[in-house]
Each structure stands twice: as C-alpha cells, then as structure tokens.
Amino acid sequence: MKRVGIMGYGNLGRGVECALKHSRDMKLKAVFTRRNPDSIDVKTEGVSVVSAADADKWQGEIDVMILCGGSATDLRGQSVEYGGMFNIVDSFDSHGDIVRHFKDVDRAAVNGGKLAVISAGWDPGLFSLARVYGQAVLPEGQSQTFWGKGLSQGHSDAIRRIDGVVDARQYTIPLEEAVKKAREGKASHLTAGEKHRRQCFVVAREGADRDRIRAEIISMPNYFVDYETIVEFITEAELVRDHSSMAHGGFVIRTGRSGWELQEKNVIEYKLDLESNPEFTGSVLTAVARAVCVMAGEGQRGCRSMLDIPPSYLLPQTREELLSSIM
Amino acid sequence: MKRVGIMGYGNLGRGVECALKHSRDMKLKAVFTRRNPDSIDVKTEGVSVVSAADADKWQGEIDVMILCGGSATDLRGQSVEYGGMFNIVDSFDSHGDIVRHFKDVDRAAVNGGKLAVISAGWDPGLFSLARVYGQAVLPEGQSQTFWGKGLSQGHSDAIRRIDGVVDARQYTIPLEEAVKKAREGKASHLTAGEKHRRQCFVVAREGADRDRIRAEIISMPNYFVDYETIVEFITEAELVRDHSSMAHGGFVIRTGRSGWELQEKNVIEYKLDLESNPEFTGSVLTAVARAVCVMAGEGQRGCRSMLDIPPSYLLPQTREELLSSIM
Known part of the structure; x- marks a missing residue:
C-alpha cells in the first residue's frame, strides 16, 4: 500500500x-x-x-x-x-x-x-498523450486542440479585476465550424480565437456602468479581444444557482494522410466530457x-x-x- | 537511420x-x-x-x-x-x-x-491504450469498444465459404442506441451483438438459391446468429465499384464516476475514422x-x-x- x-x-x-x-x-x-x-x-x-x-x-x-x-x-x-x-x-x-x-x-x-x-x-497530460500518439501514427498531418464547453478560471479572474465587477464566470466554447475544418484537416491556419467563443456571465455592482464593463471585457488583450465574446449580466443569486458547476472538457483532433502519395485521410479524435474538472x-x-x-x-x-x-x-x-x- | x-x-x-x-x-x-x-x-x-x-x-x-x-x-x-x-x-x-x-x-x-x-x-494497440488510460484515470467505470463502420475480413471470408457465393463483403456497424447507453455508463450488460449490426453484400452464382444463402448467413454461429444481420445481393461489378474501400474505424468509450460518493460522471471517447485500415x-x-x-x-x-x-x-x-x- x-x-x-x-x-x-x-x-x-x-x-x-x-x-x-x-x-x-x-x-x-x-x-x-x-x-x-x-x-x-x-x-x-x-x-x-x-x-x-x-x-x-x-x-x-x-x-x-x-x-x-x-x-x-x-x-x-x-x-x-x-x-x-x-x-x-x-x-x-x-x-x-x-x-x-x-x-x-x-x-x-x-x-x-x-x-x-x-x-x-x-x-497538459492526457491531451499531450493524444497529440503524441496522433503525431506518431499520422506524422503527415495536424493536431488541433479544442477546450470546452467549460469554465476558465483564468478568464473569470480577469473579468473580476475590472472595476464594478462583483463576480464573474467565463465559459470557453468550441466553434462547430472550426471543429468541422479540423476533422477535414483544414484548420492549421486557425487561431485559438477562430476556434473558440467566450461566454461571460457577470455580476455588476449596483449602479456600475455596464456598457463600460462590457467594453473593457471584449477589448481586453490576450484574454478576449481576439475572440467572439458574449457578455451577459446576471444577479449574484443567478450566478450561484446556475454557474457553480465544475464541468469541463475538450478534444484533440489529429487529421493525417497515409498512402504512397498521401492520398487517404485518417482522423483520430480524443474527447473528454467531465462533470468535475x-x-x-x-x-x-x-x-x-x-x-x-x-x-x-x-x-x-x-x-x-x-x-x-x-x-x-x-x-x-x-x-x-x-x-x-x-x- | x-x-x-x-x-x-x-x-x-x-x-x-x-x-x-x-x-x-x-x-x-x-x-x-x-x-x-x-x-x-x-x-x-x-x-x-x-x-x-x-x-x-x-x-x-x-x-x-x-x-x-x-x-x-x-x-x-x-x-x-x-x-x-x-x-x-x-x-x-x-x-x-x-x-x-x-x-x-x-x-x-x-x-x-x-x-x-x-x-x-x-x-489491439491504440484501443488497448485507450482502455488502459481510461481505466487508470476513471477506475470506477466501464469501457465499451465499438467497431466500424468498416469491412470485416473474417466475416467476409465466412460468407465466401457458403456454397453458391462468388464473393462477399461484410460491414460491421455500431448501433446508435448502444453508443448512447455506453456514454451514459449503462452498457455493461450489452453483448457485441447488441452493440453492432452486420451488413452483408453478396455476389451469388447464377441460379443459386438466394433464400438458402441468406438463411445460412443469418444463422451462422459466432459470426452472425447473435446479430441483426442484413443481406443484400449485388452483382460482381457493383461489388468492385462500391465495396473496394479499405475504410474502417471504431471507438472506445470509458464512462466513469468521480467524487467522494462517485456522484459525478466523466466520459472519455477515443475515436478512429480511417480511409485506409x-x-x-x-x-x-x-x-x-x-x-x-x-x-x-x-x-x-x-x-x-x-x-x-x-x-x-x-x-x-x-x-x-x-x-x-x-x-
């Protein structure tokens, strides 16, 4: 033992x-x-x-x-x-x-x-393994990693630092169109911002300027500016009731070609769907x-x-x- | 080198x-x-x-x-x-x-x-790894492996041995209802026959008794009797034209529970979609x-x-x- x-x-x-x-x-x-x-x-x-x-x-x-x-x-x-x-x-x-x-x-x-x-x-971890196995068995190809739908702690913290914000939750959500491109092996040019949407639930202080808070979020460098970002204001009670889940997930797609002239397409997908991250x-x-x-x-x-x-x-x-x- | x-x-x-x-x-x-x-x-x-x-x-x-x-x-x-x-x-x-x-x-x-x-x-191989990693990180759970849609060489050979059969191709196809149960962690009682359908394309010799051939296929022990089996007769030209693909695939689903009272469900899926097996x-x-x-x-x-x-x-x-x- x-x-x-x-x-x-x-x-x-x-x-x-x-x-x-x-x-x-x-x-x-x-x-x-x-x-x-x-x-x-x-x-x-x-x-x-x-x-x-x-x-x-x-x-x-x-x-x-x-x-x-x-x-x-x-x-x-x-x-x-x-x-x-x-x-x-x-x-x-x-x-x-x-x-x-x-x-x-x-x-x-x-x-x-x-x-x-x-x-x-x-x-890193299981997704790193999926990328390694994918690259090993399909060396002529590309790996694409998608996160979500799930809560991002770092992005939630970033919103909380904005003046007038009491609390916040940010969900990362993969974009279906980008997932489709990854399966087809046509996603190598996509940035993280073109692969994910960011959904923010924000509790604002009473009387705070919501338009300013929204503008500060969607223009925040690194975190939000390059993403399609949706901001929704809710009450503290709603946040506790609807957004306390620790669920997360994501997937790694490896698309690679095989054959003498690389004429055949093969796709490997490794997917996690977690109720508790x-x-x-x-x-x-x-x-x-x-x-x-x-x-x-x-x-x-x-x-x-x-x-x-x-x-x-x-x-x-x-x-x-x-x-x-x-x- | x-x-x-x-x-x-x-x-x-x-x-x-x-x-x-x-x-x-x-x-x-x-x-x-x-x-x-x-x-x-x-x-x-x-x-x-x-x-x-x-x-x-x-x-x-x-x-x-x-x-x-x-x-x-x-x-x-x-x-x-x-x-x-x-x-x-x-x-x-x-x-x-x-x-x-x-x-x-x-x-x-x-x-x-x-x-x-x-x-x-x-x-065995990549699917064995998926089963090992799945069991290691979700020990309280079950793994379910599905094969297909893809050509099964062994089952095609078994059909070819029937008198009156010139050639044959057998596809293994996962049943959507069983896949859904596996994701929910409710598939442990399912047999392979309850998880897959078998689709057979058969070229019969001219004048051969197709009803007898069909009956011999669907009643064949181990290979077909426990499965929903569909038999379709086609010409040799159709077989060459429509059924020469080496495509195959399948997936391993691990569903397991986490938490002090195992109250949270987590699902891992590893999926292959291959144009050339x-x-x-x-x-x-x-x-x-x-x-x-x-x-x-x-x-x-x-x-x-x-x-x-x-x-x-x-x-x-x-x-x-x-x-x-x-x-």
Missing part, C-alpha cells in the same frame, strides 16, 4: 483525496497546508493535517507527494522545494514555461535522489503517482512527464492481467 | 512501406516473402526482395523486422521464428490468444537476445518499430506490448522538443 501526501487542500487536493478513497493500492497518509492545520477538515479518517513548513519531517512517511497548488503562484517554487525531499507529481500547466520548470525540478530531484513527474492532468484531474494525478512509485522503485531519478511513463505503470494490474483482460 | 525489414508483402506490408517512405529516421532495407521474390514488385527504389527462407542471412542488416502476416495462419509461428533472429513487431490480434503468444515470443526473444513488441495496431495499421507498426529500436538500445530483451512503451519513444523528437512543442 503506497503512502501518499497531498500538498494543498483546495478543489484539486480534495479531488485527489476522492481518487485515493477509490484506489486499492494507495492511501492518503497526510495533507500538508500553508493554512493553520487546525482549520482544515479532511474527509478521510485517520489522516494527519500538517503545516507545510514541517513537510521535511515526513520524508520517511510519504512514498509520493501530490502537489495540488496552482501553476500561476505555487508550483514553480513548490515543485523545486519538495521535489528534492519527496517523489512528487505536479499539474504545472503554463505551456510556455514547461521546459524551464522541467529543468529546475530535474535538478532538484537529481540532487535529492528523487523522481518527479510534472505537468500531469488532462491538458478537479476530481478528474485529481484522478489523473493519482494514477501518475502510482507510476512514479514504480519508476522510482526501478531506480529512476530526476524529472519526467507523462510522455515518459509506460501506460501499464498507471494501473495496479500485472502485465498478464492486462494482456488477458484489457489488451 | 534505422534499417527496417518487412516480412510479408500484402496490404499491410504495403501499408508499412508507405509509412516508411514518409519517415525521416527509418528506411526500408528489404522485403521478405514466401512467394517467388522475382514475382514481387516493391514501390521503394533500391530495396531487396528476399525469400523468407533466407531471412537468417540478413541478421546484421536489419535493425527491426515488421511482420505483416495474418494472425490466423502466420504470426503464431513467424513471430517465434523471427523473434529469435531479429527485433520484431507484429500485429497479432486474436485477443483470446495473446497471453500464450506473448509467452512463446518472449522465450524466443530472450533466447535470441532480441526485443519483440506483439499486438501492435489499433485493436492497412495503411493506418502499417503506420502504427512503423512508429512501434521506432520505439523497439530505442528500447533494444537500452538493453531491453524479450517480449513487450504497446502498454510497455513510453509514448515519447514513438516519435523521433528529443524530450525537450516534445516538452516545448507538443506537451
């Missing part, structure tokens, strides 16, 4: 806790937090809640630590710090910064004699934590990604069980 | 040849055949066509041999024979016999100091052959499946290229 630690007890940490409850070969040993441990109520019985500052004292008690902080503020530092003490898994998802993060974590893990897997989850991501991190234990047991040290993990390592079954039941 | 051999030059062998043409790091060295080598015209310039009986003389010239024979008659023997001489890849697809085949090939490969990957392709399968075998070279270079010996291959090994790019471009 592998002993797992959770660092950070937000939505993702609670998702990992749920996944561990339903795992037969791993158990939650301790939850680590930067908050006051006495303020944290974990669901699993008999689990310690420990101050993150005391994590180093738990090095002999934890086989793998799952870091459940955010990429924007937590993981760049935490994965380096704890990657030297524990075998770790993180869900670092700032695509442009992954190479740098990989190198930093690799150095820490090699120095500490530990193994780390970064950027686990669904994108944090629970599903937590479940992916838990499966990866299992693989980390196997690979660390083989003597592997340093940093890896899901692209380096033999798929069978993600499951507790033996090779013969997998060959007979699932192959 | 890795030197690849093709054993068997039928549809699949020609598919591998096409994939090698479009590969930047592998080249076709020789085609091996049990037919008279002089009767074989390969498309690639400068490639030897060699009698299969002389394969052992090519041990120093081939980094990996891709076996392109059929599972029913060729691979059980060939993979054991050539798996002791070469690093090999095969597409053995008799699901119930995979464990036995694995053990036999493993023994031969270990004895010969070689590495083999068996059962590569799309099912043998070219696509050949392309998968070629990517696997690349991985075999890497793994053999690491000193791995014996038998493996695609479940054992780190995904990044299927591509020629470096880890840093993959992390920055595709992760």
Whole structure:
C-alpha cells in the first residue's frame, strides 16, 4: 500500500483525496497546508493535517507527494522545494514555461535522489498523450486542440479585476465550424480565437456602468479581444444557482494522410466530457503517482512527464492481467 | 537511420512501406516473402526482395523486422521464428490468444537476445491504450469498444465459404442506441451483438438459391446468429465499384464516476475514422518499430506490448522538443 501526501487542500487536493478513497493500492497518509492545520477538515479518517513548513519531517512517511497548488503562484517554487525531499507529481500547466520548470525540478530531484513527474492532468497530460500518439501514427498531418464547453478560471479572474465587477464566470466554447475544418484537416491556419467563443456571465455592482464593463471585457488583450465574446449580466443569486458547476472538457483532433502519395485521410479524435474538472484531474494525478512509485522503485531519478511513463505503470494490474483482460 | 525489414508483402506490408517512405529516421532495407521474390514488385527504389527462407542471412542488416502476416495462419509461428533472429513487431490480434503468444515470443526473444513488441495496431494497440488510460484515470467505470463502420475480413471470408457465393463483403456497424447507453455508463450488460449490426453484400452464382444463402448467413454461429444481420445481393461489378474501400474505424468509450460518493460522471471517447485500415495499421507498426529500436538500445530483451512503451519513444523528437512543442 503506497503512502501518499497531498500538498494543498483546495478543489484539486480534495479531488485527489476522492481518487485515493477509490484506489486499492494507495492511501492518503497526510495533507500538508500553508493554512493553520487546525482549520482544515479532511474527509478521510485517520489522516494527519500538517503545516507545510514541517513537510521535511515526513520524508520517511510519504512514498509520493501530490502537489495540488496552482501553476500561476505555487508550483514553480513548490515543485523545486519538495521535489528534492519527496517523489512528487505536479499539474504545472503554463505551456510556455514547461521546459524551464522541467529543468529546475530535474535538478532538484537529481540532487535529492528523487523522481518527479510534472505537468500531469488532462491538458497538459492526457491531451499531450493524444497529440503524441496522433503525431506518431499520422506524422503527415495536424493536431488541433479544442477546450470546452467549460469554465476558465483564468478568464473569470480577469473579468473580476475590472472595476464594478462583483463576480464573474467565463465559459470557453468550441466553434462547430472550426471543429468541422479540423476533422477535414483544414484548420492549421486557425487561431485559438477562430476556434473558440467566450461566454461571460457577470455580476455588476449596483449602479456600475455596464456598457463600460462590457467594453473593457471584449477589448481586453490576450484574454478576449481576439475572440467572439458574449457578455451577459446576471444577479449574484443567478450566478450561484446556475454557474457553480465544475464541468469541463475538450478534444484533440489529429487529421493525417497515409498512402504512397498521401492520398487517404485518417482522423483520430480524443474527447473528454467531465462533470468535475478537479476530481478528474485529481484522478489523473493519482494514477501518475502510482507510476512514479514504480519508476522510482526501478531506480529512476530526476524529472519526467507523462510522455515518459509506460501506460501499464498507471494501473495496479500485472502485465498478464492486462494482456488477458484489457489488451 | 534505422534499417527496417518487412516480412510479408500484402496490404499491410504495403501499408508499412508507405509509412516508411514518409519517415525521416527509418528506411526500408528489404522485403521478405514466401512467394517467388522475382514475382514481387516493391514501390521503394533500391530495396531487396528476399525469400523468407533466407531471412537468417540478413541478421546484421536489419535493425527491426515488421511482420505483416495474418494472425490466423502466420504470426503464431513467424513471430517465434523471427523473434529469435531479429527485433520484431507484429500485429497479432486474436485477443483470446495473446497471453500464450506473448509467452512463446518472449522465450524466443530472450533466447535470441532480441526485443519483440506483439499486438501492435489499433485493436489491439491504440484501443488497448485507450482502455488502459481510461481505466487508470476513471477506475470506477466501464469501457465499451465499438467497431466500424468498416469491412470485416473474417466475416467476409465466412460468407465466401457458403456454397453458391462468388464473393462477399461484410460491414460491421455500431448501433446508435448502444453508443448512447455506453456514454451514459449503462452498457455493461450489452453483448457485441447488441452493440453492432452486420451488413452483408453478396455476389451469388447464377441460379443459386438466394433464400438458402441468406438463411445460412443469418444463422451462422459466432459470426452472425447473435446479430441483426442484413443481406443484400449485388452483382460482381457493383461489388468492385462500391465495396473496394479499405475504410474502417471504431471507438472506445470509458464512462466513469468521480467524487467522494462517485456522484459525478466523466466520459472519455477515443475515436478512429480511417480511409485506409492497412495503411493506418502499417503506420502504427512503423512508429512501434521506432520505439523497439530505442528500447533494444537500452538493453531491453524479450517480449513487450504497446502498454510497455513510453509514448515519447514513438516519435523521433528529443524530450525537450516534445516538452516545448507538443506537451
């Protein structure tokens, strides 16, 4: 039974806790937090809640630590710090910064004699795998990734920073016309803005100028200006009632050609439809934590990604069980 | 540049040849055949066509041999024979016999100091991976595999063996109602016959009793009796004109629940839509052959499946290229 630690007890940490409850070969040993441990109520019985500052004292008690902080503020530092003490898994998802993060974590893990897997989850993660397998088996082609329909935390936060906004939710929605083009292999010229629509539900402060808020949203660089953006004002009660879902999803389409003259078209689609984004991501991190234990047991040290993990390592079954039941 | 051999030059062998043409790091060295080598015209310039009986003389010239024979008659023997001489890849697809085949090939490969990957392709192969990843990240759930719409070689052959049949094509078609149930996680009780329809196009000999032929088809054990089966008689000219396509496809649906009380539903779908089944399968075998070279270079010996291959090994790019471009 592998002993797992959770660092950070937000939505993702609670998702990992749920996944561990339903795992037969791993158990939650301790939850680590930067908050006051006495303020944290974990669901699993008999689990310690420990101050993150005391994590180093738990090095002999934890086989793998799952870091459940955010990429924007937590993981760049935490994965380096704890990657030297524990075998770790993180869900670092700032695509442009992954190479740098990989190198930093690799150095820490090699120095500490530990193994780390970064950027686990669904994108990066399962969608990266879909892109790798797609490119491997259809090298003459293109991959297109679509996100949604689902809530974007980063875009919701950006709207909340606008003066006069009390709260907001932003949904990313794939454009059907672009999906059709991707299946036909004719989407390589499309920008993210030509592939998705952005739907915003905004709670404005009483008396705030809604036209100005709308104008600020749709003209916001990077976030909205390049997208078809729809802004709708609702009440706080409506926001709580209709927009508390953690649902998300998306899909990767690989369209590629085969044959001597590349005359035949082949399409691979990998699609996720999730009622709970944090629970599903937590479940992916838990499966990866299992693989980390196997690979660390083989003597592997340093940093890896899901692209380096033999798929069978993600499951507790033996090779013969997998060959007979699932192959 | 890795030197690849093709054993068997039928549809699949020609598919591998096409994939090698479009590969930047592998080249076709020789085609091996049990037919008279002089009767074989390969498309690639400068490639030897060699009698299969002389394969052992090519041990120093081939980094990996891709076996392109059929599972029913060729691979059980060939993979054991050539798996002791070469690093090999095969597409053995008799699901119930995979464990036995694995053990036999493993023994031969270990004895010969070689590495083999068996059962590569799309099912088993990419669909096995979809089932493994699906079960790993949604352990509380069920996987359902659907095939088609596409031509089934085995079922077409079975019809051809009926007295009075000149030629035949059988298409396997997923039933929309069953697909809907699979997405809802309510398909675990469905048999293959409740998930698929079988559509048969038959050319009968002039004067043959069509009612008898139809009755023999729809009552055939294993192949048709448990399925909704549609039989249509056509002319030989129509068969050639309308039913020469090698298109196939299918999908794996994993539906699983997450959360403390498993209250949330999550669905993963992996779908293939192929204009050329043998070219696509050949392309998968070629990517696997690349991985075999890497793994053999690491000193791995014996038998493996695609479940054992780190995904990044299927591509020629470096880890840093993959992390920055595709992760």
